[in-house]
Amino acid sequence: MATSGSKVVIYAALAGNLLIxxxxxxxSFYTGSSAMLSEAIHSLVDSGNQGLLLYGIKRSSRPADDKHPFGYGMELYFWAFVVAILIFAVGAGVSIYEGVLKIVEPHPISNPIVNYVVLGAAIVFEGVAWSLALKEFAATKGRRGWLETVRASKDPTLFTVLFEDSAAMAGLIVALVGIALSQALDMPWLDGAASVAIGFILAGTAALLAYECKGLLIGEAADDRLTDTVARLVRNERGVESLNEMRSMHLGPADVLLALSLDFRDGLDIGQVETTIFRLEKRIKSQFPEVRRVFIEAQSKGDHRRMIQD
Structure with missing residues (x-):
């Protein structure tokens, strides 16, 4: 399930977006600004998206049952993917449509000062939510680059909110510039152009989110730090001759399934093999609490090689 820190980020973003x-x-209704209407739709879509993420967190935390023996952790990945679709279909689609209408039939904005005040306040509110999301995400970054951290992250709530807030900040700036230029140059169509630009920002954000969520949905392996450490633990286990194969998959942000094929040393009886498996599983789980399930297969290296070849 998602961390408590990511929930705080989502709640902060949800409260800010509903108000904005x-x-x-x-x-937008008072001034007739197309860019402002696009921004309003953007904020409304973001609010719905954060509600879906909270719903996904709740659903993914349900315990395993007979129909879902490995739990519901991957349901969070599904709802994060739905969020990406909504950003693209609703946020980007409506913004581009509204912008094109304004470009085809431009009309001046009335009382633009209202837009400036609202956009200025929105930048402040979004800036607070964005800084919280950035701080939470940076805590997981370590020495890795930002894009590398996104690719390695198994918690979609963190990078989804960060991407949404980043797109929101970019959209606010585009809307502010578009409205200002349309007024200063007496070119009302620039307000519509800003709305189209906001739509493309949202479309790009949605595409990136969908790409990252797709990898999580179809099953991503645990990171190299975990698998390398497990391999070392296996090699150091006195009852194990060799590690034939290791497979891992994230069933949730903090739920890893681990499968090992081990060649145990000759001469061990069944009781000693069982003790070795218990000791090894205990060591793995104590070092990596996110490893919830470990399946260990006893198989000679030769038999394992022949099975792969067959």
Whole structure:
């Protein structure tokens, strides 16, 4: 399931987006700004998305049962993918459509000062939510680069909220520039152009989110640090001759399934093999609490090689 820190980030983003969406809708209806309407829709979609992420966290935390023996952890990945689809279909689609209409039939913005005040306040609110998301995400980064951290992350709630807030900040700046230029140059169509640009920002964000969530949905292996350490633990186990094969998969942000094929030393009786398996599993889980299930197969190296070849 997601961490408590990621929940705080989602709640902060949800509260900010609901407040901002209501203000933007009021400003867009009052002034007739296409870019402001796109931003209002953007904030409303973001609010719904954060609600879906919270729903996904709750659903993924359910215990395993007979129909889902490995639990519901991957349901969080599904809802994160749904979020990506909504950003693309609703946020990007409506923004581009509204912008094209304004470009085809431009009309001046009335009372633009209202838009400036609302956008300025929105930048402040979004900036607070964005800084919280960035701080939470940076805590998981370590020495890795930002893109590398996104690729390695198994908690979609963190990078989804960060991407959404980053897109929101970019969209606010584009809307502010578009409205200002349309007023300063007396070119109302620039307001529509800003709306189209916001749509493309959302489309790019959605595509990146969908790509990352797809990898999690179809099953990603545990990171190299975990698998390398497990391999070392196996090699150091006195009852094990060799590690034939290791497979791992994330069933959730903090739920790893681990399968090992081991060649045990000749001469061990069944009781000694069982003791060795217990000792090894205990060591793995004590060092990596996210490893919830370990399946160990006893198989000679030769038999394992022949099975692969067959």
């Amino acid at each position: 969406a209501a203000t933007k809708f009021g400003a």
